[in-house]
Amino acid sequence: MDLEQVEILFDREQVMTRVKELGQEITNDYQGKNLLVVGILKGAFIFMADLVREIDLPLEIDFMDVSSYGVSTVSSGEVRIVKDLDYSIRKKDVLIIEDIVDTGLTLHYIKEILKKRGPRSIKICCLLDKPSRRKAEIIPEYVGFSIPDNFIVGYGLDYAEQYRNYPAVCILKPSVYEK
Numbered sequence: 001m002d003l004e005q006v007e008i009l010f011d012r013e014q015v016m017t018r019v020k021e022l023g024q025e026i027t028n029d030y031q032g033k034n035l036l037v038v039g040i041l042k043g044a045f046i047f048m049a050d051l052v053r054e055i056d057l058p059l060e061i062d063f064m065d066v067s068s069y070g071v072s073t074v075s076s077g078e079v080r081i082v083k084d085l086d087y088s089i090r091k092k093d094v095l096i097i098e099d100i101v102d103t104g105l106t107l108h109y110i111k112e113i114l115k116k117r118g119p120r121s122i123k124i125c126c127l128l129d130k131p132s133r134r135k136a137e138i139i140p141e142y143v144g145f146s147i148p149d150n151f152i153v154g155y156g157l158d159y160a161e162q163y164r165n166y167p168a169v170c171i172l173k174p175s176v177y178e179k
Ligand code: IMP
Pocket: 043, 075, 098, 099, 100, 101, 102, 103, 104, 105, 106, 107, 150, 151, 152, 153, 157, 158, 159
């Protein structure tokens, strides 16, 4: 990790402690259900890999990749499905795994699409939540950490596709992107 570019917000140990707690909570809540864990690529891949190993239940895994329309910095909330789920979610208890909920527009859109496919339930689990930035009414059922409005990288999260491999959840120093 290049500590001239990032500042550690939660180290690997703090993250794993919280991921274990979330796994236990989910294990309790989904007893006897038909759990399908849906990861939103690419940001959720590391969080999801750790989280599912802390869920002590039979479950299935699928992935979805979406991208925002256009290149504007202002998110319209209109997303395009780049990779859809491989299987039907009919009668499944869908748990969406996301790296971070910011405006909430992306997840709002994904939820609307998935609702139409007849799942038994849909809930959201995110590693990080920036509630101060919300534009769409999205309240994740499971939140790792609620954080102020900083730009985060590491543990799967990127800036221009970099830093996803950093093991800690880090704040990207503004000097990196304000150049
Ligand atoms: P939303 O639609 O504004 O909630 O955007 C959510 C998506 O924006 C996340 O899945 C991330 O890919 C990206 N994003 C939002 N905030 C950050 C951040 O601080 N670091 C890295 N990616 C972010």
